[in-house]
Amino acid sequence: MAMGFNKMLRFLSLKHLLMFSMALNLSLLLSRLIAESESLRFKIQKDEKSQENDHYCLVWGTRDNTCDTSTSDQSAAQVSKNTSPAALAEDVEVEKVIQPDSVIINLDHGDPTMYEQFWKKTGEKATIVIPGWQSLSYFSDISNVCWFLEPEFAGEVRRLHKLVGNANTDDRHIVVGTGSTQLYMAALYALAPTDTSKQPISVVSAAPFYSSYPLMTDFLKSGLYKWGGDAYTFNREEPYIELITSPNNPDGFTRKPVVNGTGGILVHDLAYYWPQYTPITSQLDHELLLFTVSKSTGHAGTRIGWALVKDKDIAQKMTKFIELNTIGVSKDSQLRAAKILRAVSDSCTDSADSESFFEFGRRLMTQRWKQLRDAVRTSGLFSLPEFTSDFCNYYEKYSELHPAFAWLRCEGDIEDCEKFLRDHKIITRSGKHFGRDIKFVRVSMLDREKNFGLFVERLSNITSETKFP
Amino acid sequence: MAMGFNKMLRFLSLKHLLMFSMALNLSLLLSRLIAESESLRFKIQKDEKSQENDHYCLVWGTRDNTCDTSTSDQSAAQVSKNTSPAALAEDVEVEKVIQPDSVIINLDHGDPTMYEQFWKKTGEKATIVIPGWQSLSYFSDISNVCWFLEPEFAGEVRRLHKLVGNANTDDRHIVVGTGSTQLYMAALYALAPTDTSKQPISVVSAAPFYSSYPLMTDFLKSGLYKWGGDAYTFNREEPYIELITSPNNPDGFTRKPVVNGTGGILVHDLAYYWPQYTPITSQLDHELLLFTVSKSTGHAGTRIGWALVKDKDIAQKMTKFIELNTIGVSKDSQLRAAKILRAVSDSCTDSADSESFFEFGRRLMTQRWKQLRDAVRTSGLFSLPEFTSDFCNYYEKYSELHPAFAWLRCEGDIEDCEKFLRDHKIITRSGKHFGRDIKFVRVSMLDREKNFGLFVERLSNITSETKFP
Numbered sequence: 037m038a039m040g041f042n043k044m045l046r047f048l049s050l051k052h053l054l055m056f057s058m059a060l061n062l063s064l065l066l067s068r069l070i071a072e073s074e075s076l077r078f079k080i081q082k083d084e085k086s087q088e089n090d091h092y093c094l095v096w097g098t099r100d101n102t103c104d105t106s107t108s109d110q111s112a113a114q115v116s117k118n119t120s121p122a123a124l125a126e127d128v129e130v131e132k133v134i135q136p137d138s139v140i141i142n143l144d145h146g147d148p149t150m151y152e153q154f155w156k157k158t159g160e161k162a163t164i165v166i167p168g169w170q171s172l173s174y175f176s177d178i179s180n181v182c183w184f185l186e187p188e189f190a191g192e193v194r195r196l197h198k199l200v201g202n203a204n205t206d207d208r209h210i211v212v213g214t215g216s217t218q219l220y221m222a223a224l225y226a227l228a229p230t231d232t233s234k235q236p237i238s239v240v241s242a243a244p245f246y247s248s249y250p251l252m253t254d255f256l257k258s259g260l261y262k263w264g265g266d267a268y269t270f271n272r273e274e275p276y277i278e279l280i281t282s283p284n285n286p287d288g289f290t291r292k293p294v295v296n297g298t299g300g301i302l303v304h305d306l307a308y309y310w311p312q313y314t315p316i317t318s319q320l321d322h323e324l325l326l327f328t329v330s331k332s333t334g335h336a337g338t339r340i341g342w343a344l345v346k347d348k349d350i351a352q353k354m355t356k357f358i359e360l361n362t363i364g365v366s367k368d369s370q371l372r373a374a375k376i377l378r379a380v381s382d383s384c385t386d387s388a389d390s391e392s393f394f395e396f397g398r399r400l401m402t403q404r405w406k407q408l409r410d411a412v413r414t415s416g417l418f419s420l421p422e423f424t425s426d427f428c429n430y431y432e433k434y435s436e437l438h439p440a441f442a443w444l445r446c447e448g449d450i451e452d453c454e455k456f457l458r459d460h461k462i463i464t465r466s467g468k469h470f471g472r473d474i475k476f477v478r479v480s481m482l483d484r485e486k487n488f489g490l491f492v493e494r495l496s497n498i499t500s501e502t503k504f505p
Numbered sequence: 506m507a508m509g510f511n512k513m514l515r516f517l518s519l520k521h522l523l524m525f526s527m528a529l530n531l532s533l534l535l536s537r538l539i540a541e542s543e544s545l546r547f548k549i550q551k552d553e554k555s556q557e558n559d560h561y562c563l564v565w566g567t568r569d570n571t572c573d574t575s576t577s578d579q580s581a582a583q584v585s586k587n588t589s590p591a592a593l594a595e596d597v598e599v600e601k602v603i604q605p606d607s608v609i610i611n612l613d614h615g616d617p618t619m620y621e622q623f624w625k626k627t628g629e630k631a632t633i634v635i636p637g638w639q640s641l642s643y644f645s646d647i648s649n650v651c652w653f654l655e656p657e658f659a660g661e662v663r664r665l666h667k668l669v670g671n672a673n674t675d676d677r678h679i680v681v682g683t684g685s686t687q688l689y690m691a692a693l694y695a696l697a698p699t700d701t702s703k704q705p706i707s708v709v710s711a712a713p714f715y716s717s718y719p720l721m722t723d724f725l726k727s728g729l730y731k732w733g734g735d736a737y738t739f740n741r742e743e744p745y746i747e748l749i750t751s752p753n754n755p756d757g758f759t760r761k762p763v764v765n766g767t768g769g770i771l772v773h774d775l776a777y778y779w780p781q782y783t784p785i786t787s788q789l790d791h792e793l794l795l796f797t798v799s800k801s802t803g804h805a806g807t808r809i810g811w812a813l814v815k816d817k818d819i820a821q822k823m824t825k826f827i828e829l830n831t832i833g834v835s836k837d838s839q840l841r842a843a844k845i846l847r848a849v850s851d852s853c854t855d856s857a858d859s860e861s862f863f864e865f866g867r868r869l870m871t872q873r874w875k876q877l878r879d880a881v882r883t884s885g886l887f888s889l890p891e892f893t894s895d896f897c898n899y900y901e902k903y904s905e906l907h908p909a910f911a912w913l914r915c916e917g918d919i920e921d922c923e924k925f926l927r928d929h930k931i932i933t934r935s936g937k938h939f940g941r942d943i944k945f946v947r948v949s950m951l952d953r954e955k956n957f958g959l960f961v962e963r964l965s966n967i968t969s970e971t972k973f974p
Contacts, residue, residue: 147642155638162637166841168848169624169631171806173616174799214683214808214831221830225725232726248829255829256694257701257728330643337640337836339683360717360724361690362683366835367806372635379637 141491142463143480146285146440150482151334154396162379164372171367181348182211182355184364192377193327193342199381200394201429202309204321208344209351212365213358216307216328216341220252220279221361223324223343226353227277227301228260238264238272241279242294243471244286244443246305247478249279266471267294275299283308286470286478287421288439290314307331308440312397315428315435323347329373331440333380333393334482338369394430401438404481404488408442411496417503418495419445442479450503453477459505460498462491610960611932612949615754615909619951620803623865631848633841640836650817651680651824653833661846662796662811668850669863670898671778673790677813678820681834682827685776685797685810689721690830692793692812695822696746696770697729707733707741710748711763712940713755713912715774716947718748735940736763744768752777755939755947756890757908759783776800777909781866784897784904792816798842800909802849802862803951807838863899870907873950873957877911880965886972887964888914911948919972922946928974929967931960 155162176186189212194205213219228237239253243266253263264270267278278300282291285308293302305326308314328341345351358364383392391399412418423437444464446453452474454466467476481488624631645655658681663674682688697706708722712735722732733739736747747769751760754777762771774795777783797810814820827833852861860868881887892906913933915922921943923935936945950957 145643147644149642152638152641155636155641158637160636164635164837165632166635167624167629167632168627168845169621172621172624172803173618174614174805175616176806214835215833217829218831252829255826256725259726259728334641336643337645337833339831339833339835357724360686360721361830362687362808364684364806364808366683366808366838368633368837368841369835372837376637 137494138461139490140461140463141487141494143483143487143491144463144465146331146480146482148330148334148336148440148482149484150400150488151397152484153400154393155334158379158383161382162376164368164375166368166371171371174364176364176367176370181209181351182358184355184358184367185210185212186367186370186374189340189342189370189374189377192374192381196377196381197344199384200311200316201319202311202316203306203325203327203344204319205344208346209348211343211345211351211354211358212370213341213343214362214365215330215339216305216326216343217248217252218358218361218365219326219341219343219354220249220303220305222354222357223303223326223350224253224258224261224277225357226350227303227324229275232259235274236260236262238262238270238274238276239279240264240267240270240276240295241281242267242284242291244284244467244476245279245471246281246285247465247469270295271297273297275301277301277303279303279305281305281307283314283437283439286441286465286476287443288313288423288437288441289421290317290437310397311394311428311430311435312401312438313440314437315426316430317426317428319429324350329376331482333373333376335373335376338373338376339366340369340373398435398438401440401481402436404492405438405442407488407492408481408495411492412444414496415498416500417447417450417498419447438481440480440482442481444477444479445475446477448500451475456503460494462494606963607930608959609930609932610956610963612952612956612960613932613934615800615949615951617799617803617805617909617951618953619869619957620866621953622869623862624803627848627852630851631845633837633844635837635840640840643833645833645836645839650678650820653824653827653836654679654681655836655839655843658809658811658839658843658846661843661850665846665850666813668853669780669785670788671780671785672775672794672796672813673788674813677815678817680812680814680820680823680827681839682810682812683831683834684799684808685774685795685812686717686721687827687830687834688795688810688812688823689718689772689774691823691826692772692795692819693722693727693730693746694826695819696772696793698744701728704743705729705731707731707739707743707745708748709733709736709739709745709764710750711736711753711760713753713936713945714748714940715750715754716934716938739764740766742766744770746770746772748772748774750774750776752783752906752908755910755934755945756912757782757892757906757910758890759786759895759906779866780863780897780899781870781907782909783906784895785899786895786897788898793819798845800951802842802845804842804845807842807845808835809838809842867904867907870909870950871905873961874907874911876957876961877950877964880961881913883965884967885969886916886919886967888916907950909949909951911950913946913948914944915946917969920944925972929963931963 174184176184190210193210197203197205211219211222213222224239236259239249239261241249245266250263253261261277264276270276276295276297276299278293278295280291280293280302282304283289284291293300302322303324303326304320304322306320307326307328308331309316309320310332323346325344326341327344329338330336330341343354345354380393384394409420412420421443425434425436427433428435444453446456450456452466454464454474454477457464457477464477464479466474467478468474470476470478479491483491643653645653659679662679666672666674680688680691682691693708705728708718708730710718714735719732722730730746733745739745745764745766745768747762747764749760749762749771751773752758753760762769771791772793772795773789773791775789776795776797777800778785778789779801792815794813795810796813798807799805799810812823814823849862853863878889881889890912894903894905896902897904913922915925919925921935923933923943923946926933926946933946933948935943936947937943939945939947948960952960
């Protein structure tokens with residue numbers, strides 16, 4: 037019927053088989069090469085995009101009021117005319133070549149882009165893949181008080197706190213929020229008295245306090261709570277909510293409650309209580325603790341924060357706030373944050389990794405604070421807070437504070453420090469927004485390496501001889 | 506020096522070359538097979554997870570007040586004791602085998618899980634991959650009024666509106682929000698008068714109105730705006746904000762403003778103005794339009810909504826609200842929503858796809874409304890709104906309304922429709938939450954196929970003979 041095996045062998049000589057086999061090899065190799073070049077092309081495109089973003093931040097940084105003021109500056113105004121990203125990037129390139137000193141360095145916001153370096157090095161371990169059919173529902177875990185909390189994210193939060201030893205998560209409810217900003221408002225809503233016939237409860241914090249607290253508290257003119265100002269001067273005999281930010285934003289100091297009253301309800305904002313910024317001196321165990329990935333891992337764009345809450349009723353009310361405010365929190369970002377937190381924990385426990393996430397952060401922060409202190413010394417026109425070291429339970433040794441912000445003071449006859457630095461094309465946030473005077477500014481220490489390098493270089497060049505540009 | 510070419514050829518006979526070549530073939534084929542089996546294993550794991558989720562929703566659905574009431578029901582209470590996901594899933598399986606009629610069908614929320622089917626079929630075209638180093642910054646596009654808006658997402662929003670023809674995006678500002686819920690609040694903040702010496706502005710909507718409007722408006726007791734109730738009865742001579750939800754939630758009718766006053770500011774909530782629900786009769790062009798992916802594509806878990814805003818100042822104030830409320834909107838979810846919207850548009854323009862997204866949605870909604878009307882007819886205890894068809898510019902033919910919710914009325918001596926259905930283990934939302942009486946309930950039409958099938962089957966079995974279980 038068909039050609040016999042021997043006949044076929046004769047027909048298909050060794051040469052034929054070899055040719056066929058080599059052709060197959062070639063086709064398999066080619067298909068692999070094509071797949072790899074696609075993946076490489078994708079990577080290059082992404083890298084180019086990241087590089088491009090780098091340019092905008094260098095010039096504009098932000099669009100908020102502080103930055104809008106800066107656009108009255110001539111070179112910024114020149115740039116602001118070009119609105120397309122490509123035009124912007126080109127403009128910066130031209131500007132840097134022609135007048136390198138005219139680049140505006142924006143350190144107004146604590147944009148944590150410093151951490152990009154670490155995450156690029158980490159590679160696929162921190163990459164998330166979400167198929168189109170996943171996470172359609174509003175609900176994540178209906179057995180939980182916080183029904184929109186992804187269990188995977190909650191698990192990684194508990195694991196990381198246990199590993200770092202900065203907060204007790206046993207018998208605590210986790211409430212996830214769209215950044216800790218939303219959780220701050222959820223906490224006020226949950227803690228304010230329900231008896232609305234009374235005056236709104238006062239919300240206070242020791243100055244210098246985080247500049248957004250007064251705005252976030254009062255912008256909706258709520259009848260439940262109102263901003264009460266500096267906690268040091270609060271002495272009314274009535275219930276109050278005291279915010280304790282520790283380490284403090286803007287000045288980096290460790291904080292305790294300061295109001296000497298009864299009926300105080302405490303909220304601990306612990307965004308910066310991580311080993312890259314401060315010694316972990318104890319495992320905190322208060323009623324309500326706020327954390328955020330923005331400052332712990334650098335993923336501000338995910339807008340994910342979490343609260344550890346002792347009381348179930350409070351956790352339920354906070355959940356209700358988020359339900360009415362945004363019907364839950366992005367599942368995509370929760371899943372991504374889970375993956376990121378897992379990568380952080382793994383980097384600490386896996387000895388094969390040469391440098392853990394916290395070691396990376398600590399090394400950069402130590403180096404940057406040294407550079408900044410050197411620049412301040414060279415300039416002679418500024419001063420910085422001095423910190424004492426403390427025993428860090430995480431590193432098991434004494435270590436120093438290296439806050440995420442520098443609380444810089446202009447010395448001598450410079451009255452308005454923010455304006456003074458703005459004249460030198462350095463955008464910072466004035467002390468007046470933090471309940472202090474305009475001799476102070478807050479400077480972000482978390483920007484990209486290039487920006488930070490430009491900043492310390494420029495600062496060291498501002499001396500009593502060159503102070504008027 | 507080295508072995509000559511001829512010598513080498515003699516050494517490596519044709520047989521050797523063939524063996525080497527075939528070994529190489531084998532290794533390349535094996536590596537490919539391993540890669541494919543990994544990908545298949547991943548897919549199977551994911552599918553199992555989705556199947557598991559299906560089980561919870563069938564029983565519990567939600568945890569909010571309406572659902573908490575339902576857990577007083579015996580069989581729900583039995584399930585609620587088991588809090589782990591695995592235990593829950595098993596419980597349901599057991600329950601279904603032993604007492605199939607005792608399964609609680611929760612259609613209280615408009616959880617759009619119906620669309621999972623389409624997205625599973627779509628596959629990788631809707632999958633997003635986000636590397637760990639991407640989107641760290643708070644900022645997305647600093648040249649835009651809405652500085653946290655991802656340009657990719659904005660582009661896809663404009664493309665889809667153009668394709669569907671439901672809204673004009675020319676010269677419009679896009680403001681992205683954590684769901685349209687956040688944009689609703691942002692709109693109130695932006696539209697309320699800045700002169701705070703005056704009374705808060707009244708916010709009204711024609712009854713039956715979306716049940717969350719009164720709660721979202723009043724829960725913070727804002728001094729800027731307050732809930733003013735049913736727009737039909739509002740007749741005060743003062744400025745007001747009127748919400749026009751069209752098609753309306755809960756009853757599906759097309760809406761126009763109803764207040765006959767001056768000084769009215771209009772907000773159009775167009776969550777359901779898409780071709781699967783309603784004929785697209787005109788390209789809307791109002792001052793402020795709200796949309797959301799939850800109801801357009803089914804991705805409620807992403808929490809992404811958008812506003813189309815004519816006035817730049819209003820867009821700026823809405824952006825400010827979101828800045829103070831959550832410092833922007835999840836970038837991960839914006840990027841995912843961009844990919845999803847692109848897949849929707851592509852499914853409409855690419856003729857190779859057998860069924861576009863809107864055709865899929867339309868087919869299912871048509872089928873479900875037929876099933877529901879049949880069940881209502883068989884039962885004889887309920888009634889539904891009747892709709893007239895209209896010319897749809899998108900389909901270029903007359904088409905009918907198939908709303909995302911059924912506004913069901915209990916007829917005869919059944920006074921409390923929500924309670925009546927709850928006794929039959931069907932969870933719905935009472936008409937009283939929508940500014941109407943308790944003869945009405947709202948029922949979600951967007952649940953998974955299995956759930957919806959159980960619902961219509963059970964409803965058709967509730968007759969005047971069986972109405973007391």
